[in-house]
Amino acid sequence: MADVFSTYDAIGNREDLANMIYDISPMDTPFVSGISKNSATATNHEWQTDSLSAAANNAQIEGADATTTASTPTTRLGNYTQISSKTPQVSRTQRQVDSAGRGDEMDYQVMKMAKELKRDQEKALLANKAKVSGSEVLARELAGIESWLATNYVGGVGGSAPTGDGTDTRTVGANTAFSEDKLKAVLASCWDEGGNPDMIMAGSFNKQAMSAFVGGGNSGPAQRIVDGDSTRVNTAIDIYVSDFGSLAVVPNRFMPQNSVHVLEMDKWCLSSLANFQETPLAKNGDSDRVQLLSEYTLEAKNEAASGIIADNTSS
Numbered sequence: 270m271a272d273v274f275s276t277y278d279a280i281g282n283r284e285d286l287a288n289m290i291y292d293i294s295p296m297d298t299p300f301v302s303g304i305s306k307n308s309a310t311a312t313n314h315e316w317q318t319d320s321l322s323a324a325a326n327n328a329q330i331e332g333a334d335a336t337t338t339a340s341t342p343t344t345r346l347g348n349y350t351q352i353s354s355k356t357p358q359v360s361r362t363q364r365q366v367d368s369a370g371r372g373d374e375m376d377y378q379v380m381k382m383a384k385e386l387k388r389d390q391e392k393a394l395l396a397n398k399a400k401v402s403g404s405e406v407l408a409r410e411l412a413g414i415e416s417w418l419a420t421n422y423v424g425g426v427g428g429s430a431p432t433g434d435g436t437d438t439r440t441v442g443a444n445t446a447f448s449e450d451k452l453k454a455v456l457a458s459c460w461d462e463g464g465n466p467d468m469i470m471a472g473s474f475n476k477q478a479m480s481a482f483v484g485g486g487n488s489g490p491a492q493r494i495v496d497g498d499s500t501r502v503n504t505a506i507d508i509y510v511s512d513f514g515s516l517a518v519v520p521n522r523f524m525p526q527n528s529v530h531v532l533e534m535d536k537w538c539l540s541s542l543a544n545f546q547e548t549p550l551a552k553n554g555d556s557d558r559v560q561l562l563s564e565y566t567l568e569a570k571n572e573a574a575s576g577i578i579a580d581n582t583s584s
Contacts, residue, residue: 290370290377296384296524298391299470299519300414301539309540312409313402314566315347320573321370348435348566349400350542351411353389355382358558375557383563388523395524395537396568414537415439415528421458421576422494423451428580433545433572440577444527447471447581453511455531455576460513464574466533469509469518472526474583477480479518479529480505509520510541527583531576538568 321342330415333384340536350519357378371377380462396413413447419433428442459466471479509516516531543564 282304286369288369292385292568295456295522298387298523299396300522300537301387301391302363302394302522302536303442303468303534305535306539306541309350309564309566312350312542313347314540314542314568315345315506316568316570317343317345317395318571319412319484321344321450326577344420346434348412348540348568349402349409349564350540350564351393351409352392352562352564353386354560354562355386356390356558356560357382358556366559367460375559379561381558383547386545386561386563390539390565391521394584395521395530396560397438397441397525397528399431399437399568404437406523411566412436414530414567415525415577415579416520416570417572418530418575418577420573421455422477423455423463423576423578425580427455435569439577442580444580444582447529447578449479449482450528451578452479452531455578456511459531459576461572464533464571464576465514466531466575467514467516468530468532468534469516470521470523470530470532471518471528472524472583473520474526475581476518476520479509481508493560511522527581529578529581531578533574536570536572536574538570539565541565563578 306493338525355529357375359375359378368377393411394413397415398410399416400412400414401410415431416431416435416438418439419430422430422439424439425442425445427440429438429440434453456466468478469473506518510519513531541564543562545561545563548560548562550560
């Protein structure tokens with residue numbers, strides 16, 4: 270109505286901005302959260318692995334002189350530390366104005382970017398990438414888990430396992446559907462090598478593909494749980510009971526989505542040369558800067574305890 274003074278005419282109405290910020294970005298990092306932690310003391314973090322000789326029919330002649338058994342040295346491995354950093358910069362004015370959802374813009378940006386660094390760390394540790402020694406003009410990079418998983422490997426046609434020392438990557442092959450037969454092959458191989466995997470990690474597509482095992486594969490239908498007092502039917506597999514033990518089945522958003530990792534979690538370690546650090550930087554104007562930094566690497570205590578089903582369909 271022409272004579273009615275409404276909100277369309279008003280100039281002085283205050284804005285209605287909720288004093289909350291809604292962010293659904295995922296923060297779960299099951300690999301980093303689940304592996305052990307220790308300290309690195311050099312940019313080339315090293316460790317040793319060893320193995321027993323193959324079991325044999327050990328029969329000796331009575332009264333014979335002792336024969337010296339040849340000793341084998343340990344294997345020395347290493348991985349370079351990788352520096353991850355983010356640096357928010359906020360003007361003095363923005364820090365002083367009244368902002369919705371946060372008291373200080375710098376505090377909010379520091380909190381947000383610290384979470385981003387943790388996600389970057391998870392992605393780097395799970396990547397199919399080789400280690401890079403770096404230089405004054407090239408960043409050091411750690412070798413991700415897929416450059417270590419060599420012994421217990423199932424991949425697509427044309428694909429191949431890496432050397433297993435972090436110096437190269439696995440060769441990508443043709444994608445095929447993830448199956449229980451592939452999983453069983455890797456589990457058996459891990460156990461034959463002496464491993465006892467306790468976690469299966471997969472992206473969203475192959476986590477659902479694994480839950481489809483409930484419908485039955487070559488081994489027949491798995492147990493389906495039905496709650497008789499409600500309409501709920503549980504068809505997900507969160508614990509997979511294999512012939513060689515029980516494994517947690519965990520989805521991971523930050524791993525290569527066409528891979529399924531079969532992991533003995535205590536055989537992997539996050540080794541940090543610098544834990545998450547927050548350092549205010551010198552002012553050079555009417556703003557503030559803070560550097561968030563971590564330096565870390567992946568220690569593969571013995572890759573033969575774990576395995577990978579690579580080159581799976583992922584969409």
